[in-house]
Amino acid sequence: MAALAREHSVSRGAIRTAVVNLLPEYTATDPGAPVPELPVVLDMPGKVADFLRAAELEPVERVTLDQGMTVRRGQGYTLRVSTAPAVHRQLLDRCQPLDGGQGTPTVPAQGKARREYENRVSALIPTGP
Secondary structure, three states: OHHHHHHHOOOHHHHHHHHHHHOHHHOOOOOOOOOOOOOEEEEEEHHHHHHHHHOOOOHHHHHHHHHOEEEEEOOEEEEEEEEOHHHHHHHHHHOHHHHOEOOEOOOHHHHHHHHHHHHHHHHHOOOOO
């Protein structure tokens, strides 16, 4: 765009306006349409990832876990997951049993791992309504 502006001795804004006028099908038609959420990269503790892999997940959640990148950390690992904030919240909701309750035995390390993931999700993503 800058090269076109220099070549024709006009501003970049003029080039942008001309492109919008010539190609209206590539501009947003509904100004009130929701903006899609951009992916957020978070490190998920391995204990949480292992639990979620054994759980029944929605297809988008399963794909998210499958596409995560494993990063070795000492004895364990973390899974670097890149997905929309809403999917991070869904995954966090699915691993609630790691905190125990409802007749589920509590494993302190798993509960701590879930809380770490919860802290990462809450720090980057404002909670919804």
